[in-house]
Amino acid sequence: MIELEGLTKHYGDVRAVDHLTFTVRPGIITGFLGPNGAGKSTTMRMMLDLDHPTSGTVRIDGRHYRELHDPLRTVGALLDAKAMHGGRSAYHHLLCLAQSNGIPAGRVREALDTVGLSSVARKRTKGFSLGMGQRLGIAGALLGDPQILMFDEPVNGLDPEGIHWIRNLMKGLAAQGRTVFVSSHLMSEMALTADHLVVIGQGRLLADTSMADFIAENSRSFVRMRSPDHERLREVLRGAGIDFAPGAEGALEVAGEDAAHLGELAARHQLVLHELSPQSASLEEAFMRLTAGSVEYHAHENHRPAAAAPAPAADGQWGAGWRKKGS
Amino acid sequence: MTTPQQPPAPPQNAPQTPPHAAPAGPAPVAPPHPGAQPAAGHPGQAQGYWPGQAPAGGPAGYVSPIPIRRATLLDAVASEWTKIRSVRSTMWTLGIMVLLVLGIGFLAATLVAGQDGDTGNSSPLALGFFGVLLGIICVVTLGVLTISSEYGTGMIRTTLTACPDRGRVLAAKSLVFFLLTFVITLVSTGMIAMVDSTLLNGMTSYSPDADAWLRATVGVSLYVATLGLLGLAVGALLRHSAGAITVMLGVVLLPMVLSLFMMGDALSDVRKALIEYSIPMQLSAFYATEADHMTGPTGWTPLWIMLGVAAVALAGAYASMTKRDA
Ligand SMILES: Nc1ncnc2c1ncn2[C@@H]1O[C@H](COP(=O)(O)OP(=O)(O)O)[C@@H](O)[C@H]1O
């Protein structure tokens, strides 16, 4: 259990984290979602007492991180894949961590096996790929077999097989009753792993909800209809008692009816349709709408039509981001 | 690694425009979900990764089967010992230091012995001085790197996550570094002292007493290791390897160099103090005999001075580590 209360961090004029209050509960995966620069890493650093909050507190099972006697036995954290000395071997990196918390040295081998790095245990980490560094960081987090696990963007740099592996690992850890807190800037990733969702933008809490509720609220589908005889389409729909809303470029958007039914309705009234297309809003769009206005780094190209929601260069950013991070 | 495909997330398909019903601004913060479905969504996902198992009855918390004992300063020392012996810079800096002390000490002795004149009443142990003087640079470099490399690589965050007590981290690092450099310096200064006094046997009228031996070995080694601690403290304060090494080289060399520019009577006192309290001069005091007529700190005084300076710098380093973000 991690409890944040009014957590705030200013870097000069930048409000990296702004009065965050939420609780991370055991037994589930809590996703910590926000665009780049939203303050996720800063929040996690404050949870681990690496950065000092400007105000507010973090309690880990009721205590401040500093008060933990064997922190690695309580909290395992992967912050930055490269938070290690490149000249030291993977084995020695983990060994010095284990020793500092009085963890039996035998755990080092087990942790290396778990993340699949046994064959490169004696290699210096300088030569590791980002994905291997990420795995070694995860091994460090698992070393103390802790009750709480925190991962900052763990899928970065992992290949598809690695991404699949970390998802299952996190689910397994949560199923054992542990608290799992994982950050990401990708809604699609969270949709696949998280049970609970905490969304932040520009340091502020935007949503704190279960994944199921978030999906139910945000993945609504609708049918877009367009007719040259705009007015008659409206009349027909009204006559059939169907609610609609104006869409882009004279189209109408109808929720709660399937396209076949609407098509038949139009045919019965001999109405010409130029468009009859089922649409479903993605979770990513819901996320972007939520965080629009609080996105730190806008891309310059605008791929969207002017009438679309003011989400920043969405297509390019999201798709590209996913592929870039994973490659 | 190849390009991963977009994972097939069920509820999201090629969107064109957002649904009309969606709120425009940030959504209101939903209340926490009452008793979300823990683990229920992942049947069969709990793989045999880990020794512990969830206690029956769901998310009551996880209890590790590994025995817990409270970590102490000794655990931190063991960890730092693993760290310092598992990077190459330790072997390189200390190895070169040993080579310098032994090589230059031996060379100096053979040169003096080859002259077969009378060396007067100077101490044969003093021939070890030049090697140690150069060796200082290696020790100071290692001292700086012991901590600045952690800041440079980001390792410090891992270290402080494992041990949030800054004081314990700094104490363990200082202890391990000090003992290691002290022992290595003691062995090499001890060896070269014996070699030099053997080579010059009978060529000098001065025969070093026990105190002279002690100062030229234990004294010098304590002094050098303490100077290294000063480097460690500066490394923690500056968090930048090259910067901290440069500062330490300045501390060692600058007073001597500056004194060259202090001409004129008005500055003669300053010049005298700069020379007398410069690190090479203080180091030479450990080799001095009565006949050398040292005017600055003599005997063991340089060690007390250096211990004081290092203690103040380490206190500053502790304050900095506690106050600043990692
Ligand atoms: N050490 C720092 N000094 C100054 N600004 C910082 C520092 N760390 C983070 N920031 C700023 O704080 C904001 C949040 O950053 P970060 O926590 O890294 O976001 P995220 O992890 O969500 O991408 C950004 O605007 C970033 O520029």
Ligand SMILES: [Mg+2]
């Ligand atoms: Mg980040």
